[in-house]
Amino acid sequence: MIYDVAIIGAGSMGMAAGYYLAKNGKTVALIDSNNPPHSNGSHHGETRIIRHAYGEGDSYVPLALRSQELWYELEQASNRKLFHQTGVLNIGSKESIFLQNVIQSVEKYKLSAEILTAQEINKRWPGYHLPDSLIGCFETNSGVLMSEEAIIAYRDLAIKHGANLYTNSQVQHLNVTNDLTTIELADQHIEAKQLIITAGKGTNQILSLLGYELPLQPVRKTFSWFEAKEEIYHSHTFPAWSYDNAIEIYYGFPSIDGAGIKIGRHDGGYPVQTKETLKAFGTYPEDKQDVTQFIHQYMSADLKHKQGKVCTYTNTPDGNFIIDRLPNYQNVITACGFSGHGFKFSSGVGELLSQMVIHGKSSLDIGYFSLDRF
Structure with a gap:
């Protein structure tokens, strides 16, 4: 099977993206080195704050407001209490x-x-x-x-919509062409037309397989x-x-x-x-x-x-996110460097990533998250 999209890193951003893609009819492989939710990333500890009036800069506000709308929608879809x-x-x-x-x-x-x-x-x-x-x-x-509850909600709904989840799976090798990405795991390989990398602190470890290193x-x-x-x-x-x-x-x-x-x-x-x-x-x-x-x-x-x-x-050096396509790899998108203030946006980032895959662009201006600022 060749998936429409493979996602390496099924934490907050990756799991959300997997849900929105699967909900929109895309075949999705979610790959994680642990079994989310877990305590080796940035989403555990039960709770996260969501602020709308944003001290890190008002350019974040539209994404915060859209994320809030999506959290309400996720509560309804999952029948879980996610927001207080x-x-x-x-x-x-x-x-x-x-x-x-x-x-x-x-x-x-x-x-x-x-x-x-x-x-x-x-x-x-x-x-x-x-x-x-x-x-x-x-x-x-x-x-x-409720951060861990949110991960569970996205996980359950993504699987319900047909996404396949590969847990405790270490990526050994990546081969990316214009048409196909092949991901080698320890005991199998996964093929997909597009790739999203949302691997948190392990992002550069994955990107190194493509010859990249970001300032993380x-x-x-x-x-x-x-x-x-x-x-x-x-x-x-x-x-x-x-x-x-x-x-x-x-x-x-x-x-x-x-x-x-x-x-x-x-x-x-x-x-x-x-x-x-x-x-x-x-x-x-x-x-x-x-x-x-x-x-x-x-x-x-x-x-x-x-x-x-x-x-x-x-x-990241400036404390702002990275959400962009990799230069020379237009079918590879990375979302990383959330610098301790990203979880609240994971619903919105997941939607943006799904839009970039499906439509080639996002509904919100995310130019301030581009790689070329480095």
């Missing part, structure tokens, strides 16, 4: 470029949001204890995605949960949030299903090699110390650390 509309509070100093970009996004796209002083934030959500030097922009329609740096990251009073920090009453003071960046979640508050530090981290096993949580003192110091300073000193986990960011 907690709102998202973006916190920063008045001089913060991040917060200025958030406010600019709100104004440009007429998003539902309000600007709050620290005193107003502390009064509305007693779980915060912010100093007067900070302000916030509260997005009412944003919230929290996998980084070890951590996140933690803290015990919390449900009446204060439950998702029904407390928002998801981000914090950027131009020096350090944190993000966090309310307690969902009794899990406790979740918090992580977005900046920093330790570079890792593609095949390197991530060092366990607690290997470095800052794994726990950074988030504990932050949460005690800006929330409550009574919050006690519960558990921590590790994950991976795959960073």
Whole structure:
């Protein structure tokens, strides 16, 4: 059998693309070195924030809004609870470029949001204890995605629409011509007319088989949960949030299903090699110390650390995504370098990738994700 499309890397972006392609009648092979959802990529840890007013630049907003629509559609199609509309509070100093970009996004796209002083934030959500030097922009329609549940939903629906999933399968060799891609696995080979590479931290390992290397740096990251009073920090009453003071960046979640508050530090981290096993949580003192110091300073000193986990960011030099065709390989598309802020867009990116395969172009302008900027 010759597939219409093979996808190497069936995590968030790849699994979503597989679903939208299969739903549109394409024959799809989804190939992954693990068995998604799993803990070796960037989608585990239960939850991810989706923000619409985007501090990383307002060019992301149309994709964020389309992604939100698709998350609602996926909830209906899968009959799973994937989104909690907690709102998202973006916190920063008045001089913060991040917060200025958030406010600019709100104004440009007429998003539902309000600007709050620290005193107003502390009064509305007693779980915060912010100093007067900070302000916030509260997005009412944003919230929290259940990341692993979303992967399962896409996986089940992709298979329902006829996609074939090859798990725990290592790619040994690639042969790409203008008409056909042959993917050699350990015990079989797969042929397809077009190829999508969405392999996360393993992207350069796959691209090396075609003689390519992109400016990607996998980084070890951590996140933690803290015990919390449900009446204060439950998702029904407390928002998801981000914090950027131009020096350090944190993000966090309310307690969902009794899990406790979740918090992580977005900046920093330790570079890792593609095949390197991530060092366990607690290997470095800052794994726990950074988030504990932050949460005690800006929330409550009574919050006690519960558990921590590790994950991976795959960073580009400018922190923006790569979604493009490979030069000299017009039937090969790569989507990578999501730099720790990509999951919320995976529904939209999956749709864009399916459009690039089916129509030769995407419905949204993604020129700012092109390879030629490097």
